[in-house]
Amino acid sequence: MTGVALNQERLLLHYQPVVDIAKGPVAVEALLRLNHSERGLLPPAAFASALDAPRLARRIGCFVLESALTQAETWHRQGLPLRVSVNVSTYHLLDQEFLSDLQMALDAHTDLPASAVEIEITETAPLLDFAKAQKTLLACNRLGVRIALDDFGTGNASLTYLQKLPAQTIKIDQSFVRNILHDPKDHAIVAGVVTSANLLGLLVVAEGVETTEHAALLTQLQCHCLQGYAIARPMAPKLIPGWVTQYNVQSYHGRRSLP
Ligand code: C2E
Ligand code: MG
Ligand code: MG
Ligand code: MG
Numbered sequence: 018m019t020g021v022a023l024n025q026e027r028l029l030l031h032y033q034p035v036v037d038i039a040k041g042p043v044a045v046e047a048l049l050r051l052n053h054s055e056r057g058l059l060p061p062a063a064f065a066s067a068l069d070a071p072r073l074a075r076r077i078g079c080f081v082l083e084s085a086l087t088q089a090e091t092w093h094r095q096g097l098p099l100r101v102s103v104n105v106s107t108y109h110l111l112d113q114e115f116l117s118d119l120q121m122a123l124d125a126h127t128d129l130p131a132s133a134v135e136i137e138i139t140e141t142a143p144l145l146d147f148a149k150a151q152k153t154l155l156a157c158n159r160l161g162v163r164i165a166l167d168d169f170g171t172g173n174a175s176l177t178y179l180q181k182l183p184a185q186t187i188k189i190d191q192s193f194v195r196n197i198l199h200d201p202k203d204h205a206i207v208a209g210v211v212t213s214a215n216l217l218g219l220l221v222v223a224e225g226v227e228t229t230e231h232a233a234l235l236t237q238l239q240c241h242c243l244q245g246y247a248i249a250r251p252m253a254p255k256l257i258p259g260w261v262t263q264y265n266v267q268s269y270h271g272r273r274s275l276p
Contacts, residue, residue, distance in 0.1 A: 027052045028077065030084055033251040034260065035102070035222060035244045038236050041268060042261045044100035044135070046244065047085040048251045049077070071108040075118070078109035082122040088254050090129040097258055102135040102165060107142040111149055116156050123160060131161030135186060138164065140172030143182060151182055158183045165222070170210065179217070187214050191225020191245070198230055211240050 029052060032045040049068075051059045067073045081103055089101035109115055123131055136157060143150040154164050165186035169175055170193055179187070189210050196203045207223070214221035223235045226245030235243060249260060 027054075028080055030081065030088070030254070031058075031251040032088070032101075032254055032257055033244060034249045034257070034264075035242050036248050036264070037242050038240070042099065042264055043242065044102055045089075045257060046102040046137070046251075047081060047088075047104070049081060049104075068106045069108065071112070074106045074108035075112050075114065078106055078112075078115075079118050079122075082118060083125070086122050086126045086129055086134065089133060090126040092258070093129050093133065095258065097261060098133065099257075099261075100133045100135055100163075101129075102137050104167065105136045105138055105142075107139070107145060110136075110138060110142045110153060111146055115153060116160075119157065119162065120160060123162075132163065134161075135163035135165050137167040137188065139167050140174060140178060143178055144172070144174070147181075154183050168224075170206070179213070184219065186220040186222060188222045188224050188244075189240075194223050194225045194231065194235070194245075195227070197234055198228075204234075207235070207240070208238050211238050214241075215239065 029050050030047045031050050032047055034042050035044040035046060037043040049061050051064055053059050053063075056063075061068060068077060085101050085103050089099060092099050105115075109118075112118075119136075123129075123134070138150075138154070157164060163185045164183060165188055166175075166178060166182070166184045167188050168190040169187045171190045172178070178184075187210065189207060193203050193206050193210075197207050198204075211221050220241050222242040222244055223231075223240045224244050226232050226235065226243045226247045228247050231245070232243055232247050249264075252260065
């Protein structure tokens, strides 16, 4: 752990909106932060090794599930039915307790439908133990929880995972999105992923949408959802309802097309 003492009391979640181009704000991604006494709020990169340590991964994963579902349930009760996406670490996904941890979190929040919960997985877990990852993900779907393939395209077996894992969402990694305006290769790759997602009946989210021009081009490519600084930065949960209202008001008055 790169010089950061990990203390669970100081972990918290920020939330980054995901906007459906046709419908407006539909989801938020829960992103972990560590409130460090001297260094302030730190992103996961500052304590990534903790997320990759099998023992800590489960404890942190349970904290994230519990607090994200509590928060999303509160929003649902307030009439703000946002889906919540939770990043699940490889070690937690492959832990034999993962399914019961997920089930327990769902059971504790009955005002939140399982279909409003999505878990985001990267390619590392299936790489370590494909059969187990596949079995666990199928069981998640049976619970009603959605699955997103995060950072899609950056691994070595993206198409195999698309073919063999039960997923409802593809999140195109920001490294492909960043240069779509100027790089014909990246443009073609993103267009191809969007087309594949549409043919497979999957929801497709572009990550790292940093400018209005990116948003416009992704809209033209018929990407369904956008996430990135051009839409909103990750923010404290108390700011989300106001942000959603403001976004909807501005769209209603036509003051913004997107973002
Ligand atoms: P990710 O799941 O791909 O999350 C997206 C990351 O991109 C977030 O970084 C977000 O702040 C950042 N981002 C969003 N929009 C933009 C943009 O327009 N431009 C750029 N340059 N970046 C953007 P963050 O919060 O630092 O998280 C980094 C990674 O840490 C996440 O990548 C995820 O893999 C991991 N992570 C975050 N929260 C959790 C968690 O609760 N559990 C686990 N296991 N991993 C987590
Ligand atoms: Mg993610
Ligand atoms: Mg990602
Ligand atoms: Mg990422």
